[in-house]
Amino acid sequence: MQIYKNLLLKNQTQSFIDDKKHEKIVVSNIQSRKNPEDKEDFSKLALANYLDEDTGFNPLGITAYKMNYFLPFAYSFGSLGNDNRKMEMKFQLSIKKRLFENLFGLNEKYYIGYTQTSWWQNYKHSSPFRETNYQPEFFVDFPLENHSFFNNLRLGILHESNGKGDENLESRSWNRIYASTAIFYERFLFVPRIWYRIPEKRKDDDNPDIRHYLGNFDLNLGYLGKDYFANIMLRNNLNLRRNKGAIQVDIGYDIFNNGIYWYLQYFNGYGESLIDYNRKLQRLSTGFLISY
Structure with a gap:
């Protein structure tokens, strides 16, 4: 004992x-x-997130995909129609999950992603959601290890809709196949993306002219500092006679050194949301972005 x-x-x-x-x-x-x-270097965080090289403990394997932000003050300089207020709230949630990898011996990685963006008339009496866009997608990343600038080739299929019925003629949806790559040079990031809209039957098409307003490509050019970032998104239909496009400027700064950024977003053009795809808007929004 x-x-x-x-x-x-x-x-x-x-x-x-x-x-x-x-x-x-x-x-x-x-x-x-x-x-x-x-302090965590935002450029390293962004690159690790894009290439899915986060080595931290993550039992579910769910990581950030596109930007995740909360903008309590989103002001439109023009009318939003239907007696909507110009000031509203905008927020976005975006995540991805790796499914499997290296099926063909190319070190490729297979993912599902989900992005949801909402515009909330919270300053109105009944506080309705004016619009919510849902983007589920499946994509494959192929590494380009022999190139000094090109980091990967991404191929995917993307569905986007606003979940509304046809009662008020506000249903919007389309499906795309896309290809993109990421080019990093020091702290500069360049992400070109092209897409092809999957055709629909004319009687079932909620927005047959959406390509005229959103075109077939977008470009993102960013600078990733240690505790701040700046990005410009450009989109255009390349039609000189009936030209339509959009520009979005994003600026963020890590004020509290905790991965929560003060975030400023400026948008001017067509297609900020599906319900507004054929309406030109100019909007200034501010709030917070979560980097990790």
């Missing part, structure tokens, strides 16, 4: 020592995170 007591006492003592060591490690980690010199 005395042997068992000695073993128990030894285990308890060792456990106490291990707990103290663990406390020191945790405190050290917390202190190191508070050090401004050890």
Whole structure:
């Protein structure tokens, strides 16, 4: 019996020592995170997220995809129609999940992604959601390891709709096949994307002229600083006679050194949302963006 007591006492003592060591490690980690010199570099975070190279503990394997933001002040300089207020709230949730990889020996990775963007008339009495766009998609990333600038080739199929019925003629949807790549040079990022709209039967098409307003491509050009970023998105139908397009400018700064960025978004053109795809809007929005 005395042997068992000695073993128990030894285990308890060792456990106490291990707990103290663990406390020191945790405190050290917390202190190191508070050090401004050890701030997470946004350019490294963005690249790791785009290439899905996050090595942190993530049992579900769900990671950020496009930008995740919350903009409580989104002001439109023009009318939104239907007695909607010019000031509203806009927010976006975007995630992805890797399914499997390397089926053809090319180190390719297969994903499903989901992005939801909502425009909420929260300053109106009944606070209705003016519009919500849903974007489920499936895509494959092929690494381009032999190129110094090109990081990958992405091929995907994307559905986008606003989930509305035909009662008020507000149903919008379309399906696209797209290809894109990411070009990183130092802190500069260039992401061109082209797409092909999958044809629909004319009687079932909610927006047959959407290509005229949204074209067949978009370009993103960004600069990723250590604690800030700036990005410009360009889109155009390349029709000189009936030209339609859009520009969006995004600026963010990590104020609190915790991955939550003050975020400013400016949009001018067609297609900010599906319900407004054929209406030209100019909007200025501000709020917060979550980087990790």
